[in-house]
Amino acid sequence: MAAMPNTHGELPDLSTVWLRAFLEVARHGSFTVAARSLGWTQSAVSRQIASLEGALGGSPLFDRLPRGVRLTEAGRLLVPHAEAVAAALHEARRDLDTLREAAGGRLRFGAFATADAALVPHALALFRARRPRVRVTREEGFTPALLDRLTAGHLDLAVVSTTGRAPLEAYELHHLLDEPLYVAVPAGHPLAGHEGPVPLGRFADADWICGSARPEGTLLDAALRQGFRPRVAHVVGEWTAKQGYVAAGLGVTLVPALAAEAVRPGIRLLRVLDEGAPARAVYAATVRRRSPTPAAVAFLGALREAAATIPTCAPPMA
Numbered sequence: 001m002a003a004m005p006n007t008h009g010e011l012p013d014l015s016t017v018w019l020r021a022f023l024e025v026a027r028h029g030s031f032t033v034a035a036r037s038l039g040w041t042q043s044a045v046s047r048q049i050a051s052l053e054g055a056l057g058g059s060p061l062f063d064r065l066p067r068g069v070r071l072t073e074a075g076r077l078l079v080p081h082a083e084a085v086a087a088a089l090h091e092a093r094r095d096l097d098t099l100r101e102a103a104g105g106r107l108r109f110g111a112f113a114t115a116d117a118a119l120v121p122h123a124l125a126l127f128r129a130r131r132p133r134v135r136v137t138r139e140e141g142f143t144p145a146l147l148d149r150l151t152a153g154h155l156d157l158a159v160v161s162t163t164g165r166a167p168l169e170a171y172e173l174h175h176l177l178d179e180p181l182y183v184a185v186p187a188g189h190p191l192a193g194h195e196g197p198v199p200l201g202r203f204a205d206a207d208w209i210c211g212s213a214r215p216e217g218t219l220l221d222a223a224l225r226q227g228f229r230p231r232v233a234h235v236v237g238e239w240t241a242k243q244g245y246v247a248a249g250l251g252v253t254l255v256p257a258l259a260a261e262a263v264r265p266g267i268r269l270l271r272v273l274d275e276g277a278p279a280r281a282v283y284a285a286t287v288r289r290r291s292p293t294p295a296a297v298a299f300l301g302a303l304r305e306a307a308a309t310i311p312t313c314a315p316p317m318a
Contacts, residue, residue, distance in 0.1 A: 014055055016089065019082045021048035022061065026079055030068045107131075107295040110139035110146040111159035113239060114259040115282065119176070120159060122306035127299050134295050147171065150287055156296040159303065162281045163219055174284040174300055176307040181222060181280065182255045182269040184246045189268065197273035200226045207233035207251035209242050219254040219280070222272065243267060256280060257310060282307070 024034035025045065035042040053061055061075035071079070107127075111120045124136070139149065146158040150171070160168070161179070183203060185192055191202065200223055208230040212218050215230055223230045233251050236242045239262075242253050247266040260269055284303050286292050292300070 018052035126302040192268040204228040209253040
């Protein structure tokens with residue numbers, strides 16, 4: 001609806017859309033060409049110009065000619081003012097973009113626990129060096145919980161894995177690495193001196209240390225795929241505590257490659273032989289059809305660089 005003429009000396013209530021249409025028509029001398037340039041219909045351009053003329057007191061801004069239009073005296077007077085408004089708005093947008101760039105924006109990400117042993121710290125160090133002004137918040141959790149947080153908009157990106165049978169199909173997955181597994185045994189274990197990969201079935205009768213009493217949805221899914229159900233002797237959730245149980249000779253546990261470098265002395269890592277079971281895959285997940293923030297894109301690049309440095313085979317630990 002057109003604004004009422006200003007009769008009280010107040011600032012006119014002008015729409016920037018009207019001014020944009022006015023400048024396009026003035027530039028091209030044609031409602032038709034201006035409409036094509038703006039991607040509008042000619043009638044839409046005509047309505048914007050009529051609204052602007054009404055807001056400025058009713059004086060016509062263009063003379064309608066048989067071929068095109070020509071600025072009236074009022075129109076010629078308005079051109080530099082409209083250009084000044086457009087330039088000021090452009091400058092304001094540029095200043096705001098500069099402010100956001102200086103502030104750096106924010107990055108909210110989450111990761112599962114073993115990703116924090118090597119992958120995430122390395123990636124975060126790379127990211128911090130390049131984007132020191134970005135405000136970073138981080139969460140740790142299991143993959144299903146991280147995906148829920150991602151879907152709800154509380155995270156921009158999540159580092160997740162195929163452990164836990166979480167439904168990943170609804171997300172945009174950026175593959176980072178395929179992670180081999182190791183069996184952690186005490187230094188005095190009969191297989192501690194074994195060279196080369198070991199079939200997981202060699203530990204079918206072992207006592208296992210796991211974060212859950214049931215192997216389903218844990219790293220011990222690998223044992224189920226190999227045809228045996230591991231006997232969980234000790235349910236231990238915290239990673240360093242699991243190592244303590246292994247070092248004390250109370251059982252064995254599975255260690256993903258991401259955590260291999262953080263294993264304590266007194267433990268030997270034996271590479272699990274790949275017998276057709278898929279390695280654990282690690283991804284950076286974002287929400288499908290939701291554009292990632294510039295900070296999330298930059299952090300994804302850092303994660304990929306960090307993933308390339310993760311060793312595929314851990315050195316023996318004694």
